[in-house]
Structures are given as C-alpha cells and as structure tokens.
Amino acid sequence: MVLKIEHLVGGYSQIPVLKDINFEVHEGELVGLIGLNGAGKSTTINHIIGLLTPQKGKITINGKTVYQDSEAYKKQIAYIPELPVLYPELTLKEHINLTIMAYHLDPDQAWQRANQLLKTFRLANKLEWFPDNFSKGMKQKVMIVCAFLTDAQLYIIDEPFLGLDPLATDDLLKLIKAQTARGAAVLMSTHVLDTAEKYCDRFVLLHDGRVQTQGNLETLQTQYPDLGTSLSDIYLGLARAGEKDD
C-alpha cells in the first residue's frame, strides 16, 4: 500500500475541518476524491503533502510519516495543485531544471522525458518563455510536465480537468494510466464525475470533513441501490441527502 490515512483530524485552526478521515491508495490504483465545495478535499491533500499538521491521526506513504524523514517522504510525492504555482522569474526550462534538482533526477534521462512531455503538451517551443505569462491551461500543463518528470510513488492531482482542453485532458489521462501501470498510486480530486467514473478504480466521497462512503462503483451501487447506477446519480443522491441532514 502506498498511502494510508488513519483517523485524521485536522485543518487550519483548533476547530477541525477534517473529522476522522480514513482511506488508502494502493499501488497501481487511481482513486477519485469526490466532494462538494468545502467538503475538505484540498485540506486532505494539504495534510498528505505535509503542508498541514494533523491534530490527531496518522498519514504514511510506504509506511513512513513526514516526521520520520521529511525529504524522503516528500520525494515520494508529485503534486499538481488546483491553481498552478510558478516562479515569475524563472523560464519554462528553469522550472524543469529546478524539478530535476529537487527530485535528484538524472539530468539526461529527465530531459529526454521532459522533451517528450513538452511535445505532448505543445510547449516544446516555449522553453525560454516565462510560464508566469502563460494562459491558465498552459500553466497547468507546466505543472503536469514537472510532476510527470519524476518517478514518484504517489501522484496527487487536485482538480485537473477544469483548465485543460480536451486534447490535454486525454493526454493527462494517458499519462496517469502509464503511471498506475508501472505501480504508482494516484489520488485525484475532481468534480468531473463522468470522467472519474470512467477512469478511477475507486472513489472516496467526502462530506463535511468526513468520509461519507468509499469503494468502487459496484460497491457504491450495492450500498445505495435506490440512488441510480452512475457515479453522478449516486453522488448527487448522497449530496442532496447530506444537505438535508445539515
């Protein structure tokens, strides 16, 4: 198992946003993290990447917590945030070199991979440009190129589809598939439920800082036989029921 979250209570202040979160992402799996706005998806991700400290509970990647060896823990993760984080003073080429240095990659091999990725995402002629001036989707592609340069064990992708054109979305899904095929684990938060249904192996549905349910589509269909058969139907049924309870 790559990622294990046990009894996580956490958030930004003393009042927890996350209340006893438990789930796992195994080798070779793509798991969809699904939930309404404010459900706690990004907060969960911020805990996994070590930006937030749990108030209670434990997060391990391949059995290690961030507190045992912060650098080794973080090197196992490649993270694509919802909003691209770029350095205004660095060119695209410099962003790639920075990733190579941060992950201690072999520069020749990494540049070979980078050139393929740049071609796929139609950025090959923009190496000397400053990504800070790119369009929203192009900035996201820079984050994707840098993340997929690494040999991470765990990819965390926060809402990737909203800024990407259909071609780039398809290319990203192919990249994710290639990574799970080599045994990497992928956790992806998304609101695009038809794509999630088609590509994810399992789903973790968050509601109000708790795991409302989790499992593959078949498990969810069996658990909620009255809500419909698609992920979208089941999720909408649960979300509306959750709203009434609040």
Ligand SMILES: Nc1ncnc2c1ncn2[C@@H]1O[C@H](COP(=O)(O)OP(=O)(O)OP(=O)(O)O)[C@@H](O)[C@H]1O
């Ligand atoms: N930096 C922050 N400081 C304090 N509270 C925050 C902060 N970021 C998020 N929150 C709160 O944490 C809760 C969960 O937010 P989070 O961003 O994790 O939701 P989300 O599921 O990712 O939503 P979305 O689908 O809108 O991205 C919300 O109530 C939000 O107001």
